[in-house]
Amino acid sequence: MTQNGHERPVVLEARGITKRFPGVVANDKVSLTLHKGEVLALLGENGAGKSTLMNILYGLYHQDEGEIFVNGEPIRARSPHDSIQRGIGMVHQHFQLVPVMTVAENVVLGNEITRGGLWLDRRQAAERIQTISRQYGLPVDPHALVADLDVGAQQRVEIIKALYRNADILILDEPTAVLTPQEADELVGVMRTLTSQGKSLIFITHKLREVLEVADRIVVLRAGRVVGETTPAEASEASLAAMMVGRSVLLQVEKSAARPGLPVLDVRGLQVRDDRQLVAVRDLELEVRAGEILGIAGVQGNGQTELVQALTGLRTPEAGSIRIVGRDVTTATPRQISELGVAHIPEDRQRDGMVTSYPLTDNAVLELYYLEPFAQGLVRNDTAIRRHAEQLVAAFDVRTPAVTVPASSLSGGNQQKLIVAREFTRELKLLIAAQPTRGIDVGSIEFIHNQIVKKRDEGVAVLLVSAELDEILSLADRIAVMYHGQIVATVKNGELSREQLGLLMAGASLQDTSASSATLAHP
């Protein structure tokens, strides 16, 4: 590995790490070095081997070949416990916290300070947490219940948990995926504080902008191999994307101005309750016209999920009305809505969008299985189903050895392409796409974005729900910001800046964002 002229000592080094899973080489002779006090960004598409490498460093997996050195000493981490002892901490993408316990209890869990070996010393724990919290600028109340904290605070608890165990090397796995733009900025600040006090960070992400903003060095992984190492000064978003995918990628979706037609989706005074019977969507008004993309921006958990469920018939609204192509579908079933020409890309593709144990063939006709030519009466026509699946796979470039393999054997991006293929090849009037590119590779994102724009140009009304503001900004013609179950503002794309939209997503009012041209959807 190149040293890049670093004077600082190497705290972690991986040499020639190879890890094989049946049929796949997840890591192929991967080497990297981490210097004291730096942020090393590990960039790569889903399935590039980032997580495998980090799990090896953290001791969850064991490499088949290669060596790991911590502070110059060779180690073979047998378990995360060993790694923690060596000062390696990890903040997982999905927080490992117990919601019903307090911050202090979560932090000490598994590493409790006790009195007499039996009683928890809560006070001492709280004091240490406060010390850490002050030292690194991680404000959090040790006595608060984790369930009551917002996502940003929960992430701070995770970081404190690692620091409490004296971690010098912190692995952050996609830490910004769940944060608002403002929270992400705060996290960048925290990362700077940590490195200034001698901590070394490995930052895993697929967001190019953040990498350029925060990293000291960037290592790019593709198909299990290190394909490049660079610095923010030498790299650009385009060059990083090209390195990740192995070819040049259009980061900006090319599209002409929208030519909106008649209203296709018309939502009035919609109120929807969530599973806990809390009001998740309140008094919501929405209109999407043929040939336009309306993007719903908002931090996850502000009622987008329930809104989409209500629109697709999966959840019955409490009040209000939903009309699609003029028909009242407020209490219609999913099938009735689907038969009107509504396609739905669900936000959780594996739980809602497919049966992962089914082969691609069955998944390709998940909604149309009962119609000609896929069924004659009650009997399925396997030949027609297979031919259809093969057409989808070919037309949408789904990478699979055969259409008979289970959907679970496909990568996330290919699973999503299969769902997109299935939804897009029907007669469409309205497309509801929820988080259509979550957790998938850049190449697939580019492909899916282009397909969505193509559908728009064919005159389909598109409702795009995404927690990724960049995705909304690059695709939407109009943007509706959703906060606490309401549309707080609807603007033409371009009227508000990223920052202004970010503030609206965080609950600021439109006046605060000092935008004059925008109109309030609701007082």
Add this chain to the structure above:
Amino acid sequence: MAQAAEERTPSPGPPGFREYYARYAPFLVPIFAVFTALVVGALMIGLTGGDWLAAYIGLWEGSFGTPIAIANTLVRATPFIICGLAVALAFKAGLFNIGAEGQLYAGAVCVVVVGTMLQLPPVLHIPVGIIAGALGGAAWAAIAGYLKARTGAHEVINTIMLNYIAIRLTEWLIKSKTPYILGDPADASGSRTRFIAESMHLPGIRVTETAILHLGILIAVLLVFVVDWFLRRTTTGFELRTVGANPRAARYAGMSVPTSIVLAMALAGGLAGIAGATEVMGARYALSADFFSGLGFDAIAVALLARANPIGILFSGLLWGGLLTGARLMQVRAGLSIDVIKIVQALIIMFVAADQIVRFIYRIPQRRAGEEAMISKGWGGG
């Protein structure tokens, strides 16, 4: 980079032995489980001073060793196969049907009713009897399905409770004397129903004085293929399987989950009811309150061993019937209690359920996504 990036690096070389070994794990685990159970059973017999070899030779001869033994095994296996299908079909729809026992009684009671009250020629009476059994079982199981679909009440609890109700109800129908309902005034012990009309007896070949190889086994084999075809090749079967595999995706795809649940239970109950019909119409021609004595629970084991695969149930049902049939000769040859067979059966189920043990012993690679973990799924699917 000139070449396009590959999604994954292909594994070097052709698929080796391990690949095939992993691929056929769903078939290998039950076979190895049976083998392991027999080995452990032999150890137990040996350690307690018995002659395990003589015992197993007796077991083989008594179950598959002679034409008469085979005929007995087939008769014995018939209800296991049909009831196993009842458990498996519900299982494919994500439902754990513990209620085959109750559904057997519900079906059998209906069979006795049409068998004692109607006078029809055999060509009509036999189909009427089987249909009555199917409808009785279907109606009984549909209660549990409806409760699940409407209120979310777990089918495991409800089918168990319905078992008790069905058995006690049968007992009352038989034992009631003022007036007699199904009970036979001619039977001094008052423990059985009146005999069904001879026109409803299933045709068969008399094998021994007590056993007739009746039409039931052919019905069982036919049902195996019908159920397999239904699940794989019909749209309704696809709906049931989808609801079982991923109810959220089923809803997303526009399927009605409640309808599928009620339908799956009704079909399962219908199968169990047919098993009740073939037992009454083929063998003893009357019903008593202890008639099935746990057959519906053994059916769970049969379905489990076959991993809910209809074709597999044909074999696991035969195995179950064979073990019970052969036990008698084993008892004679080795002087062992018939209960030894119950232990071997229990061991088989234990090894199938705890398939990690079998996978460890025989180095079968771990299950992958897509392969079903039957027991945990059955409970978790609620």
